[in-house]
Amino acid sequence: MSGNPSDYPIKPIGFTQVAIDDKFWKPRIDTAVQVTIPYDFQKCEETGRIDNFAKAGGLMDGPHQGIFFDDSDVFKVVEGAAYALQIAPNAELETYLDDLIDKFAAAQEADGYLYTARSIDPAKAPEPCGPERWSNLRVNHELYNVGHMYEAAVAYFEATGKRQFLDIALSNADLIDSVFGAEGLRDVPGHQEIEIGLVRLFRVTGDERYLRLARFFLDERGQANGRELYGPYCQDHAPAPRQSEAVGHAVRAAYMYAGMTDIAAITADADYAAAVHALWNNVVSKKLALTGGIGARHAGEAFGANYELPNLTAYNETCAAQANILWNQRMFLLTGEAKYIDVLERSLYNGFLSGVGMDGRSFYYVNPLSCDGAYPFNRESSMARQPWYDCSCCPTNVVRLLPSLSGYIYATCEAELFVNLYSAGQADLTVGDADVSIRQQTNYPWDGKIELDLTLAQPATFTLGLRIPAFAQGIPLPSDLYRYLGESADASTLRVDGEAVPLNIRAGYAELTRRWQGRTRIELRLPMPIRRVAAHPAVSELKGLVALERGPLVYALEQVDNGSGLLDYALPADGLLSAQHDPNLLGGITVIRGEAVDGGGQTQSLTAVPYYAWGHREPGEMTVWLRRG
Numbered sequence: 001m002s003g004n005p006s007d008y009p010i011k012p013i014g015f016t017q018v019a020i021d022d023k024f025w026k027p028r029i030d031t032a033v034q035v036t037i038p039y040d041f042q043k044c045e046e047t048g049r050i051d052n053f054a055k056a057g058g059l060m061d062g063p064h065q066g067i068f069f070d071d072s073d074v075f076k077v078v079e080g081a082a083y084a085l086q087i088a089p090n091a092e093l094e095t096y097l098d099d100l101i102d103k104f105a106a107a108q109e110a111d112g113y114l115y116t117a118r119s120i121d122p123a124k125a126p127e128p129c130g131p132e133r134w135s136n137l138r139v140n141h142e143l144y145n146v147g148h149m150y151e152a153a154v155a156y157f158e159a160t161g162k163r164q165f166l167d168i169a170l171s172n173a174d175l176i177d178s179v180f181g182a183e184g185l186r187d188v189p190g191h192q193e194i195e196i197g198l199v200r201l202f203r204v205t206g207d208e209r210y211l212r213l214a215r216f217f218l219d220e221r222g223q224a225n226g227r228e229l230y231g232p233y234c235q236d237h238a239p240a241p242r243q244s245e246a247v248g249h250a251v252r253a254a255y256m257y258a259g260m261t262d263i264a265a266i267t268a269d270a271d272y273a274a275a276v277h278a279l280w281n282n283v284v285s286k287k288l289a290l291t292g293g294i295g296a297r298h299a300g301e302a303f304g305a306n307y308e309l310p311n312l313t314a315y316n317e318t319c320a321a322q323a324n325i326l327w328n329q330r331m332f333l334l335t336g337e338a339k340y341i342d343v344l345e346r347s348l349y350n351g352f353l354s355g356v357g358m359d360g361r362s363f364y365y366v367n368p369l370s371c372d373g374a375y376p377f378n379r380e381s382s383m384a385r386q387p388w389y390d391c392s393c394c395p396t397n398v399v400r401l402l403p404s405l406s407g408y409i410y411a412t413c414e415a416e417l418f419v420n421l422y423s424a425g426q427a428d429l430t431v432g433d434a435d436v437s438i439r440q441q442t443n444y445p446w447d448g449k450i451e452l453d454l455t456l457a458q459p460a461t462f463t464l465g466l467r468i469p470a471f472a473q474g475i476p477l478p479s480d481l482y483r484y485l486g487e488s489a490d491a492s493t494l495r496v497d498g499e500a501v502p503l504n505i506r507a508g509y510a511e512l513t514r515r516w517q518g519r520t521r522i523e524l525r526l527p528m529p530i531r532r533v534a535a536h537p538a539v540s541e542l543k544g545l546v547a548l549e550r551g552p553l554v555y556a557l558e559q560v561d562n563g564s565g566l567l568d569y570a571l572p573a574d575g576l577l578s579a580q581h582d583p584n585l586l587g588g589i590t591v592i593r594g595e596a597v598d599g600g601g602q603t604q605s606l607t608a609v610p611y612y613a614w615g616h617r618e619p620g621e622m623t624v625w626l627r628r629g
Helices: 025-046 049-056 071-087 091-107 142-160 164-179 194-205 208-219 250-266 270-286 318-335 339-355 393-408
Strands: 018-020 410-412 416-419 425-431 434-442 449-467 482-485 493-496 499-501 509-525 530-535 545-550 553-558 578-582 589-597 603-610 626-628
Touching: 018 025, 018 393, 025 049, 025 071, 025 393, 049 071, 049 091, 071 091, 071 142, 071 393, 091 142, 091 164, 142 164, 142 194, 164 194, 164 208, 194 208, 194 250, 208 250, 250 270, 250 318, 270 318, 318 339, 318 393, 339 393, 339 553, 410 425, 416 425, 416 434, 545 589, 545 626
Parallel strands: 416 449
Antiparallel strands: 018 425, 410 416, 425 434, 434 449, 449 509, 482 530, 493 499, 493 509, 530 545, 545 553, 553 603, 578 589, 589 603
C-alpha cells in the first residue's frame, strides 16, 4: 500500500442526522420505504431469488432459479431495508430480515463460500458459473454478488447492532482473502463491486486486510499475471492507475472508479487520484448525456466513443446513473469542489429518478433521450415502465439510494460546513467542536429561493459554504460538452439576517466565514430561467438541436401533451417560453409552455414536462432534443 491510511478530508453528514420533509423528495423516499422495498422482496420471493438461499442451505429442494447473479438483487434490497430501519424502526421488517439472514447463513458453506448458483448443485451449476470456484470470474459475478452482500451486512449491522449478517460477510471475505493475492490466485472480478464492499468492511472493522484486498483487485486490472486479460469491456485493458478514458460496461466502470477514489483517499495514493480525475474529465467532457446518464450503447451496456451521445438508441441504464452518483459523491469528498455535486445533482434529478415510477412499482432499465413510440428500448415491447425484469438490477438498486438520500445534503471539513443539495428539512450536526442545528426551507427544484436557519447554543467561528450550482453560474456542466444559448441569467443573491452580502465564490461555493451565534437566517436566491441548451459541435447526433432546462431539471416533450411527430419539432430561437406550476399534474410539477414548429412548418403549442416524469401517462413519443428553429 502506498502512503499511510488516512481518509477523505471531507465527511458527509450521515442520513440519520438529517430529516427531509419537503414536497419533492419526501414522497419519493416514503414510497421507496413503504412500497418499493416490500414490493421488491415480494418479487424476489415470486421469482425464486430468495428460495435459492433456502435450497443452497438444504432447507428446501429444487434447482437454482433465475440468473446466476440473482443473489445480488436480494442483498441490494436488504441494504435498502437496513437504511429504512435507520430512518424509522419497523419490527415487522426487522423480523423479516432476520429470517432472511438465517437463510443466508444456511446457504453459506463451512469455509465461508456463498454463491447459490453453484452451491445448490455444484455438478449442475449454470454454465456461466464455471466448472469450479473462481474459474470464470470474467462472467460469473461470483465476487460481484458478495460485494453487494458486504454493503448490505454493514448497513444492517449499523441499523440494528446485530452481528449475524456481518459475521457471514466477514467469513466470506476472509475466505476470499485467503485465496486471492500476490502469493495466491491473481485474478479480478469481471463485474466490479466487491472493491466498494471491502472498503465498507474495512471501515466497520478497522481490519486493513479488507482494504488491501480491495486494492489488490484494482491493482491487478490490466496486469496479465498468469491469466488472459478481459479487455476494455471489463476495464481490464490497462492498469487502473493508467486508465484515462471511460470504456466498457458503464456500471462496472463507475463502480470501479468509485473504488479507485476510495483507494486514492484512504491510502493517499497520488496515481489513483490522478487517474480518477482524468477519467472524470473524460466522462463529463465527452460521454455524459444531458440527463446525467452514462453508457451510450445498448451493445454491452457500454460507454461509446468520445462524443457518442445518441438519443433514440441511448442506453443510460438506471444503475449506471446511480453508480455515477456514488462516484461523484466520493470525488467531492476527496476535493471539496462543487462541480462534482453539480454532476451528481444532474444525474439524481434526471437520469436516476426517471428510472423508478411514482408508484414505486414500475421501473425503467434504459433511459433514452427520445422515443418514437415503437422502438423497444426497454427490453420490452411496451412503452410503459415495467413491473420487473428477468435481470432486475435496476429495481433493486433504487432502494439503496432513496432511503439514504439525506446523507448527500451536508458535509463538513474541520471548520467548514458544506450545503450541497437544497431540500427542506432539519439537521443536527457538528462543525469543528460546535453543535449546529440547521433548518432548510425551500420549494426546490421548482423555486430557487432557499432559506436556512442556523442555530447554535454556543458561539463558534466556521465557514458556511453554499453550493452555487453550475446552472446558476451560466453553464450546464463544468465542461464544454453543453452550453446555454442566449443571454446569461440573473446572478444569485445572498442575504444574512436580511442584509445583502456579496457572493464570495470559491470552488463553486458561496462562502460565509464569521462567528455564528444564536439564530441566523440565510437567504439564497438562485436564478431559474428557462434555458435553451446546445451540445458541443463534435456530438454529431445533436448538431442543430436544442433542449430545455430549468434549474436542475431537464425537460421533455411527450405525445400526450403535444401530439405526434415530436421528433420533427423545431423550437424557434426567439419564441417565448413560460414556466407554470401545476399542482395536480404528475404529483405537482412545473411545466414549460411555448410554441414549436412541426415537421410540416405549422406552429403548434408546446408543453414540456420534467424528464424524470415522462412515461407516466399514455404511451407515445417523447423527445428531449428539438430541431433548432
